[in-house]
Amino acid sequence: MRILKALGFHKSTAQTAKDRLHIIIAQQRSEQNSPDYLPQLRQEILAVIAKHTKVDIDKINVDLQTKDNNSVVELNVIFPEAT
């Protein structure tokens, strides 16, 4: 059984736990270093865009990237195809 697992035939629940934790902890750590105003800023930007366009809210991406001393808020909006 253990040989089978070692060869990758079977994924243990511990492995699944580890993989899930890797993702959630990475996300948690990135949020931890973001400024407190970001969630509200994100929400308000989304509200303004939703008010003026018919964009699907899920297709708007607000990202904050910090490099050296500069923080860049990146806004990605995918407009629906004109009909």
Added chain:
Amino acid sequence: MSKVIVVTSGKGGVGKTTTSASIATGLASQGYKTAVIDFDVGLRNLDLVMGCERRVVYDIANVINNDASLNQALIKDKRNPNLFILAASQTRDKDILTKEGIGKIITELKQEFDYIVCDSPAGIERGALMAMYYADHAFIITNPEVSSVRDSDRILGILGSKTQRAEQKMSPITEQLIITRFCEKRAQSGEMLSIQDITDLLGIELIGIIPESKMVLNASNAGTPVILQQKSDAGEAYQKIVLRFLNKLPAFNPNAKKKNILKRLFSSQEEVVA
């Protein structure tokens, strides 16, 4: 120089109070004058685990409100003259824990005690924040279980940002991991996160592993810190943690015992022995 130690985890029920009681008792047995403080206002339990619940007269709220002096509120442990307990209050108002109030208690305790162990409540509310605020050292208690590991990581973030050392840009709190309720067999069969998995995820130094043990419940039933059950596996593990913390034993080495040849051939997983 006296040291303030916080025992914290984020998640509840992982063994913070058990660990606080055992580590405080262990430090006192090594000859250090030690105070252990329960920060779980409204749900105090350290007194029960230490077996002094019937001797609580004044608690931390009485000291902060100047209803009693610190010396009046400190309960002397019946087993060890070096050990004192400060109980949490059972009033439901957590707002009594203020930075100033706790700061005053810690400053006063530092004059008399070598170690001040702060038993944090679960969560990240005021009680937990106050327990860690003045800490020099943190023991992070983690179970080999997803929610506990995630919460521990969260607590590490808070230790690094919301404590006095973080706010005043002093040298950071030293952090050491204690994994509790670990079951070697289940980790080997892939049912439980391994020691390596947890230390990789959290990225802090491991100081010891407490195996899942019947003695922990037995000890709390009796109101005796499990570290005093010297022949139990859990008691022994706590003793080793205290000695490692005091640099009386070398740092924890998870690969201390050699695998036998058969296991080496057939096991892909890291074998870890407590």
